[in-house]
Amino acid sequence: MVGPCVYEPPADRDSYLRKNVLKLASTLSVLRSEGTHASGIDRLLARVPSTLRFIALIMVLLLCSLAKNMAFVWVLLAIELALLCTRPAKTIAQIIAPALVATLVAAIVNLPAAIFFGQTSAPIRVASKMLVNLLFVGSYAKTTTPEDLLSGLSHLGLPATVTLTIDLTLRDLILIGSEAETLSEALELRSVGKNTQKTEGVAGILGMCFLRAERHARQQAEAMRLRGFDGTVAKRQSFSLSAHALVYMLIMACVPILFFYLEAAL
């Protein structure tokens, strides 16, 4: 009788394939609208029209950047940390990681001002403002779906054609990302052991993605024409102010008041 055969595939250097190309392709699937209601507060915020939240975000970013009194920046930091600590650990990590990296870069870039020009507070001021702004942007991005974001922008005057184009692009990106992920997995399985043709295989995946994107676009256009689309995009209806929106507006109105109060106290 023949004993069991133990096969050890030879090692191959495919870390570039796995870590870069495949990662890039599967990242596209992240655009999928995942659950964004990570905490009770996020569920309440989701009931506020995204237009209002977008305007509030721009206002906070602007005031934080303009603030001369750092007390205002610390107040914003306290608010954002309080919101952040209610979210799950993974969400916190996804918001904080890029913010901390950028903050560190900002602090390093401003170090020469502290060392050579005696502006010792410059790195701290700039880095703190960078951190606060990025935490707010990261939280907004994590708790807002692309659809809500587009809806909010359309109420702010973004042309309907642009909104439609971005909407369709996002849907296609998600589809293409999923297909790229599947193709990459198939290539990886076919690359067990030594595969001298893996580079051509990766190029093939990208080519397939391009061809499928072209086919999606053609089929989308045909379907829209069959359903009577003549190139005119209807503007979205304006939103109505709910109780949640009114409370949100009252709270956000306190932010510029606090800004001017603290600037005057300086």
Added chain:
Amino acid sequence: MHIPDNYLSPATDAVLTVAMVPVWVHCARKVHETLDENKVAFLGMASAFSFLLMMFNVPLPGGTTGHAVGGTLIALLLGPEAACLAVSVALLIQAVIFGDGGILAFGANCFNMAFILPFAGIFLYRLIAGEDPSPARRRIAMFVGAYLGLNIAALCAAIEFGIQPVLFHDAAGNALYCPYPLSVSIPAMLIPHLLVAGVVEGLSTVLIYEFVAKAAPDYVVATPEGKGSGQTKLSLVAILIAVLAVLTPLGLLAEGTAWGEWGTDEIAETGIGYVPAGMEQGFSWEAAMPDYTFGGMPESFAYVLSAVVGIASLVIIFKLLSLTAKRPQAA
């Protein structure tokens, strides 16, 4: 009991920091082995209790102030190793962001409040409570353990202060760092802690433990004999933390600086007649929110905001650490 910078010599700071390294390593390993991700995340809330207790200053005899620490409380909930890590992180945030406690003296502060206090506290609890204690005996053991744990930590701090003039002085005999010998530092630290701060520590430990044991019994790991039988509702614990945060300005009512935390402008007025050279020329750290204040903001509001920043930072840090912990076992 927060030792500021330049009260201890750099050599003393270094020795105590080096002594803490194996303690931290052991505690990190033990927590990683014993606590799952939910409990590591809860450690953030437990650490928040310690942070808040350290913000509630109480007036002490002699015109100074003191505070509880909550180290024994965390040890009773999640074990002394978890308590060591929790209090260490709370002390780090206080030192870096709020300037409460020195940066160079961080190791010394952790040695007293993060190591000695919780380990002594739970050891004494187990000694007094014994096996399967009655509720009354358990509460007495908790109170005594927390009371004595805090006082043992205060004694350690007093010894660290008191040996400075003996070991580090100039040619004229003037102390370079803390100028008070053991004959002054020990009674100055111990008497207020024995009379007031220790009682506050004991009471707050018992009360908060009882609350958490009823509200979140799943998170009482180290002393299962005390946990309640109801469902775990972490929201109640969060509400208690929020209420304590709002009440933190009560700590501003106690006037006066804690013993051993005077600045160079205050120390000459205490009667020694000179400012030790090591303090005048020593290390200085500019905290972002010194003494829990914000520029131009009313003190009470700034105090509450500082509490929010501290609590949120602790919860976030331990939630991030929980990503490296093991998954909870299915019931």
